Amino acid sequence: MPTAIAVTSADLVLPATDQQTPTAAVLQPPQEQPLEAALGEMHLLIEQFGYVVIVHPTSLDVAYERRLHTVRSILESDRIAIVRSELPPLGVAVLVRQLRQLSVCDFSAGVVAAASRLLPHYIHAGAVLNSVAKLDHVPVSLKTHAKSWVPGSQFGVVAAPQPQLVRIGPEARLAGPEYATNLAVARGQLQSDWVTGTLAPSWQVQGVQEVALPADSARWWGTPKLIEFATHLADLYTLYQLVASVRRERCGWCGMELIGDRCCFCTAPLTPPENQTHASGVPTHGAQAPRTS
Incomplete structure (x- = not known):
């Protein structure tokens, strides 16, 4: 049974790249769904899938994030994981799709959820911006900030895994992945x-792959005049x-x-080995091929 992956907005659900990748459950914000309905929806997901991994950006509205924890608390469920991602919006969407891919493999729900902390190290998430005047997720020098006021200026920015910022020109370069990746591109109001x-x-x-721009991208990057991008490992194997x-x-x-x-x-943090008490029947660590059916 696959682990259910849930998100806090529909634009975090990118199109699948194969026929085996399941979609994600889209949760509703508090102003659009009563608490009782949210509880019923989550209970149904748990009954159907066993475990639910909710992924949301750190920029999520405080009331919405509080609702997620309220639902988990009222249900008294240890089958719900709530994962906050510091990636930009398109990066979060890419991460969610990778978790959707992994959810149908023979990994336990705990491993699928924990993969949300591993995979961002292999996602290069950034954007092309017309201005960095309101960019607060990546360090901007005073000199670069001044250049953003020059008409026609454009900037290449990488927010993760390491911040980078260059003014686009003939010599502009951004350090990227040193392994094969695919690139998702979402266009805003920038040519x-x-x-x-x-x-x-x-x-x-x-x-x-050209995809739709997430609704929160303009706020995250500080301008609607942007093109957001994110590299990712696309192959399931x-x-x-x-x-x-x-x-x-x-x-x-x-x-x-x-x-x-x-x-x-x-x-809970991982207990040091000398203080652990393992339950019987712990699975071996040997890898098996992904399930394809």
Whole structure:
């Protein structure tokens, strides 16, 4: 049974790249759905899938985020993981699609949820902007800030995994992934072919997919005149091998299987090995091929 992946807005659900990738459940904000209905919807997801991993950006409205935790608390469920991502909106959407891909593999829900903290290290998320005057997610020098007021200026920005900022010109370069990736591109109110004509070839991307711009992108980047982009590992087998190569542990608090140093379901940090009490029947760490049916 696949783990359910849920999101807080429909524009975080990118089109699947294959017929096996399931969609994500789209939750509703508090002003559009009564608490009772939200509880019923979440209960149904748990009954149908067993576990639910909710992914939302850090820029999510406070009331909406509070609603998510309220639903989890009232249901008293340890089957709901709430994951906050610091990636820009398109980067979050790319991450969500990767989790959707992994959800049909033979990983436990704990590993799928924990993969949300591993995969962002392999996502280069950025944008082309006409101004960085209101950009507050990436450091901007006073000199660069002044240049943003020059008519016709455009800037290439990478927010993750490491911040970068350049003024676009003949010598402009952004450091990118050193492995094969695909590129998702979402166009706002900016005319430029720099992403597809210059950046993509320099990063040696294997394919480019045009997608819709997430609604929150203009606010996140500080301007509606932008083109957002995000590289990602698109191949399921590569994603599978990446996650499977990480040592799996058991959460000392709730017993969920995990990778990394923190459980996404109960948020407890990984207990040092000498203090762990493992339950019987812990699965082996050996990787198996992804399920394809």
